[in-house]
Amino acid sequence: MTNILVISSSAAGDASVSAGLIASFIDAARAAAPSARIVMRDVGTQPLPHLSPASLGGLRGEPATEVERQTRAVSDELIAELRAADLILIGAPMYNFGITSTLKTWFDHVLRAGETFRYTAEGPEGLLTGKRAIVIATRGGLYSDGPAAAMDSQEPHLRTMLGFIGISDVSFVRVERLAMGPEAGAAAVEAANDALRDLAARAA
Template sequence: MRRILVVNSSVSGDTSVSRSLVDYAVKRLLESDPDNIVVQRDLGYGPIPHLTPATVAGIRGVATTPDEMAAQALSDQLIEELRASDVIVFGVPMYNWSVPTSLRAWFDHVLRPRVTFAYGEDGPKGLIGGKRAIVIQTRGGVYTEGPTKPIDFQEPYMRQLLGFIGIKDVAFAHAERIGYGPEARDAGIVTAKSEIDGITARMMSRLH
């Protein structure tokens, strides 16, 4: 039995392509072991507050005020969800060439000095290891290749921040061209599902 943490970040509700693909990925993971535990963290319907001058010390320093202690308590909760998981499935639509701000706020609470990363003589070291992540990305255009690839700030961002806290085993699935009309959208979803099939099959074979 494994624990799967699902982190959705779309604000599009039931029309979200990334949400539907996340559901598809979780279904595939459960097929290998129906007893797997799924924990949902929905940043679209329950956004994480952005850090402010009143709360930042709860993450970056020593919490002393009620606001700082509340921020630290939320950070503790999010980090515990992450630590307790074996697999993390992220639903990440591309907003303005990057990730939704709700996901950025999640990372701001999860990337915590001396808790999820630390600095040593050899530089930073991630303290969250032994996890596997699936990042499902949806894009209106094409960013895996061609002239727009250099302005993809979504995938490099996810890879960097996850790696910074020690999550190196990260697989990406892409649904592209979903803004090009119904036929292109459907084709992009089919491609993403095929990628998810391969990722989940490989992942679960290694977990067993």
């Protein structure tokens, strides 16, 4: 049985393009693999708390306060979801050239030394090997080609963080030019739907 963890991170609610594409992927994955287990974690509509002086100790060493214990419990739960997944589908809107702050906060909770990576004499080593990820990267502009390519801090950051914990098999579905006219946007969504249908069939 395939375990799929879905992370959504748009602040746009029902108007979110990435959320719509995630829904299409899930429909296709359920058709291809009816027994697939799908766990949803929407940090866009239900944001995790940012780390603060009161909570940071929950991620390092032994939690000593109630807030630190709560933070550790949330982090443990998120990491358990990640460990159980064979495939991680991430909806990643581009906000100000990078990922949303809500998605970054999710990574802040799951990149934990001794749990998802460890330091060795040869350097850091990712511990979540054997998994695949698919990233739906929605963008108003065009970054895969042309003059804005150097401004893309979304895809390299995601590749780095996922790779750091051992997830290097990552497929990016870039949904670009969403703010460059209705025709360009509709074509991008249609192409993304096609790509996601293929990826969902392979997820079975």
